Amino acid sequence: MKFVDEATIEVVAGKGGNGVASFRREKFIPFGGPDGGDGGRGGSVYAVADRNINTLIDYRYARLHRAQNGEQGSGSDRYGAGGSDITLRMPVGTMVYDAETNELLFDLATHGQKVVLAAGGNGGLGNLHFKSSTNRAPRQFTHGRPGEQRKLRLELKVLADVGLLGMPNAGKSTLIRKLSNARPKVADYPFTTLHPNLGVVRTDAERSFVIADIPGLIEGASEGAGLGHQFLRHLSRTRLLLHLVDVAPMDPTVDPVHEARAIVEELRRYDPALYEKPRWLVLNKVDMVDDPQGLKEAFCLEFGWDGPVFCISALAGDGTQELAWAVQNWLDEQREAEQAFDEDPRFVETQASAAKPAPVRRRPPRRAPADGGDAGPQTPEDAPDDDGGDAGGEGGDGGGDGD
Template identity: 50%
Template sequence: MFVDYAKIYVKGGDGGNGIVAFRREKYVPMGGPSGGDGGRGGNVIFVADEGLKTLLDFRYKKHFKAERGEHGQGKNMHGRSGEDLIVKVPVGTVIKDDATGEVIADLTQHGQEVIVARGGRGGRGNARFVSSVNRAPTFAENGEPGEERWIRLELKLLADVGLVGFPNAGKSTLISRVSAAKPKIADYPFTTLVPNLGVVRTKNGDTFVMADIPGLIENAAEGAGLGHDFLRHIERTRVLLFVLDTAQTEGRDVLEDYKILRTELEKYNPELLKRPYLIVANKMDIPEASENFRRLKEAYGDKVHPISAVTGEGIEELIEKVYELLQQVPEDLYVGEERVVRKYEEEVPFVINKVDGVYEVSGKRIEKLVAMTNFNTEEGLRRFQHAVIKMGLEDALKEMGIKEGDIVRIKDLEFEYTE
């Protein structure tokens, strides 16, 4: 089964907790703190693999979590870092953040990889908090939570030439004639429901990849039929072949068919119409095709090439013409999307919203502080209070009119406000 879209959840491993420990050795009185740091959590890494052709595996498994780091130990021993989780995807996979739609990466070459969810850093043990005023700290940090998000995977076929046409125009017959591809061929609309790839060889032994895109219909760009699913695969092709039913066996006008196909491509992505193309007048073995071919030739001249995918008439000449067009377009011109480069933006430490009388505080920095604080120790609690005052949270709450006894909520942490 061919699957070209998936939505999955990824989570980097949580960092291991730092620990509180003191040296307890014979003849070493007052040995001092010796709690080690926790290990870093593993990353979730996606790698492009040319051996995969579909996103089918992601239909059955949708959650991917890397290993968490181990906790620190006494004698200043750090915890082991978590193993990275390697996930293989087909070459041509676009990875997007589901919440924002941002392109995280576009994997267009075998072996390319990207970290889609980073593991959290390990918490520091109490040995890391020794200072001139605190020689025996009794607190340690929890590990940082790993990054988590929902992402979308979209597979866009990597092909040199794309066949575009209405259902039953003869695209599948054509690709089966010029390559070893064996698509399903039958005399009813939408026989082809998935793209097919075939390797085409010229008379000089040169090769290129052709994609048979399932048939389009009017308003495909708005999603009619399976328009968006099909049109996605045209984006990477360097040359377009508009395959037309010149005999008009489906009762449609061949000139109108061509206009509709170009309109749908323009609505989906206007850049597609700037690519080299040929108009393939198919089904020339049927007598009714002659007059319609003449009309096409009058309207579009040398762009029109007559063939019969059934008998093979005109096929060899078409292959040579297509290869000539391919030489005019660099191989990697339409291959990849622009990788998102996140510019530095000053991070807002927190945001406060008052909901039903409760002051809800959110923000990456404040939530990370909560997650990494061990509230079971007085020293840990004191350190947290000092951090939020330094961050300006208390002043911000006072400006919003908070009173003694009001509830403040930060993620899962809830407490009463006191002066």
């Protein structure tokens, strides 16, 4: 199936049915009164995230999606039927934008998430709703409201824990084939990968993570050169980036350090937030060099890298399993840290105290003077609490004085 990560569609919700002006006409009942029913509600257009779909190919050709209109009301208090809704199933990770304003409307990030793309119009009212004591024979009715109509731009961002980043022919597809059951195309020429590939790396019976492979980047990708800039958005949801560098290029004039710097610069130009993501350096094809450890130290020194670095051979499998375990452990630590932050009792107490209303302080009631004189008018603040004790006693005294 062809991978499509962008599409533009138009959704049109159904129009509500019109109300009707009708009167009862039965034998021996000359003045039956109004009995016009309401119109039916127009159908709405929904979108639901489905993890069983991984591309927007269905919306590349089917661009118009129109819901059914509501039926008109009729006499004898009969309401019109509502229009049928339609539900568009989209892959998890789809972002829905308004094509005219470029505003982000929805982000379908979880399986089963359902949103309303276009709401159907309400049905009109029949003359049954307009009867009154002064208007015994109303002829008023209202028309149904039109449904919403939108032009939407769909953009897919794949959900992956780890993203592979690097020049063409750096060995990204070979690495994902070695670590997972994904089988992307591998060849000895650049730009073999034309669309993102996802693979599930299982490190244990109950531990796994998802890795994404995007087309290789070249210098000037942030300005539109090559193919990779079209798919850099798929790395925005990842937690970790693996920067693969070919340390044994086929062309001896190619400098791996210069290519690594070019990739980092293109990443910074494309999206500063993506540039700030955690990134590990992976030196590939070390089986083709004489001194891998010396090459690693010289590369990191010239590149100015002080972060995590791994030496692997994606083709032979050397170091790939250690890399997978290190990534899995790092991801588990990140998830545990996030869970501990959410369950920290200090933040729970802070939120509870902020939500708890402040106690209300009541001023004690003003008591009558000892000589029996007038205590003066009481303000609402001076009024006694309504607990029944003091009020009852004062009321009893008042009754005695009246007698």
